[in-house]
Amino acid sequence: MLGDKVTGIPNHELSNFMLKEIHEQPSVLVDIIEGRLSRDSNKLELLELNLSDQQLKSFETVLFIGMGTSLHAGMVGKLWFERIAAIKAESDNSSEFKDRNPILNKKTLAISISQSGETGDTLSAMKTAKESGATVLNIGNVEGSPASKFADHNLSMAAGKEISVAATKSFECSLLTLYMLAIKMGLARNSINSAAYNSMINELSKLPKMVTKILETKTQIEELCSYYYKYNHFLYLGRNLNFPIALEGALKLKEISYIHAEGYPSGELKHGPMALIDKNMPVVVVMSSDSFFSRNLNTVSEIVSQGGKVISVVSEDSDTRSNKADNVISIPKSSDLLSPLLTAIPLQLLAYYIAIKRGCNVDQPRNLTKSVPTD
Numbered sequence: 001m002l003g004d005k006v007t008g009i010p011n012h013e014l015s016n017f018m019l020k021e022i023h024e025q026p027s028v029l030v031d032i033i034e035g036r037l038s039r040d041s042n043k044l045e046l047l048e049l050n051l052s053d054q055q056l057k058s059f060e061t062v063l064f065i066g067m068g069t070s071l072h073a074g075m076v077g078k079l080w081f082e083r084i085a086a087i088k089a090e091s092d093n094s095s096e097f098k099d100r101n102p103i104l105n106k107k108t109l110a111i112s113i114s115q116s117g118e119t120g121d122t123l124s125a126m127k128t129a130k131e132s133g134a135t136v137l138n139i140g141n142v143e144g145s146p147a148s149k150f151a152d153h154n155l156s157m158a159a160g161k162e163i164s165v166a167a168t169k170s171f172e173c174s175l176l177t178l179y180m181l182a183i184k185m186g187l188a189r190n191s192i193n194s195a196a197y198n199s200m201i202n203e204l205s206k207l208p209k210m211v212t213k214i215l216e217t218k219t220q221i222e223e224l225c226s227y228y229y230k231y232n233h234f235l236y237l238g239r240n241l242n243f244p245i246a247l248e249g250a251l252k253l254k255e256i257s258y259i260h261a262e263g264y265p266s267g268e269l270k271h272g273p274m275a276l277i278d279k280n281m282p283v284v285v286v287m288s289s290d291s292f293f294s295r296n297l298n299t300v301s302e303i304v305s306q307g308g309k310v311i312s313v314v315s316e317d318s319d320t321r322s323n324k325a326d327n328v329i330s331i332p333k334s335s336d337l338l339s340p341l342l343t344a345i346p347l348q349l350l351a352y353y354i355a356i357k358r359g360c361n362v363d364q365p366r367n368l369t370k371s372v373p374t375d
Contacts, residue, residue: 018164018256018362022348023215025169026208032158032176033204042201046184049155051137053188059109062185063102063134064091065125066113068251069167070174074113075244076340077178083337084182084200086191094125104132111137111178115162115170116370117145126150139177141170155181164363165370166255168348171248172211175341179204203338210332214345217329218353221346224311224327225353231282234261235273236347238286239296241340246286249347256362257355266292266299277308284347285312288331288339293318300325311350313343 036045062081064074074091081089092102094112098121104110110129114122117140126147130136138151141159148154159173183200186192192200234253238246247263254261264273266285277283283303287296300310304324312325317333329350331342355362 016164016363018166018168018352021162021164021169022345022352024160025172025345026212026215028159028169028173029176029208029211032173032180033207035158036180037201037205042198044180044184044187044201046155046180049137049181049184050153056109056185056188058107059135059185060088060107061104061109062087062089063104063108063110063129064089064113065094065097065110065122065129066091067094067119067121069171069248070113070115070119070122072244072248072251073171073174073178074111075247076175076241077111077113077182079241080179080182080337081185084192085185085189087185087189092125093121094119095121098124098128102128102132104129104134106133106135108132108134109137110134111139111181112147112151113139113157113174113178114145114147115141115157115159115167115174117142117147119147123147123150139174141173162370165365165368166252166351166362168252172341172344175344176207179338179341200335200337203335207338207341210334210342211345213332214342215349217346218349221329221349222353224329225350225357228282228311228350229257229354229357231280232259233276233281234259235276235281235283236261236263236286237266237269237283237296237299238263238343239266239292241336242286242288242343245340245343245347246284248344249284249286249351252348252351253354255368256351256365257358257360258366259354259358266296269299269302274302274306277303277306279307279309282309282311284350285310285325286343286347287312287318288315288334288336288343291336297322297324313346315339 066074078089078091137153138147157173159170236246236250250261250263310325316330
């Protein structure tokens, strides 16, 4: 039975697993947060990690490796670890990483991300990292997977079973796990004080309700898709923490609707992509309330001036008067650090409803499988 109290929507509205899994996200986020935060002390506890604060403090660099959606999670993780844990970090596509000559050592923490734990390129990248002296931490969703057996340490993304090929709740849970790990490392390295820690934890406790609030806008997003589903090309833009979310939004759309979609950093628009802008190229601009908001407003204005159509994803406290986007999707106000966990949700719904209106099989898109054992 697809529908239950977890999803918050009745059975008859759940015609496939992807929509069910999108709506399961608040529930699994609650489970993760409650399972890793002490109710008495509000202390973050990653008991399964088996890495002491002293060990976390000993690392000098962090490397994130993954493919597709997992790569995008790692790209967000890289920025979180730099900003929260004040540690040098990089991210790489597993298939590229395994074929180069990376400079790693025992002071490197290599974090592999794979929902299935069976991705062939990621397993090869983990092997390359370990042979270079790095400590390998696997973040996966399947206990006993090849990745979990090979890694030195494991941390579950705890998304529960995900059936639809397009990753939704596993992406969100990967992000939450990485965010918590960044905070844990930040505490170990003394790069965040108690006030900053308490602020992040308090906001984190509100995350499930914020995600639920976004899911309640699904009717508005579905209505937008009644107009946009006819287009065959999309561009997604974002800055900093929301650039990987733009990549993920584009990936979701192309995976399940077969629409050509690309993600770019917003600042890259004038370095080529602007030539593509016309009335036939809708642009999704991910622009939560952060230090980049005014620059994103300028980007929207430039696109509109060239005849482009814009869907902007903004925080509900944003200045809508200056926003020239054709359509606006609002998300709850949050810190810029937490924003990727929110901006990802409307992009999942956007891809879902466009695909449904194009008559696509969202659970089993053509030519794709849930795990990719070989390249």
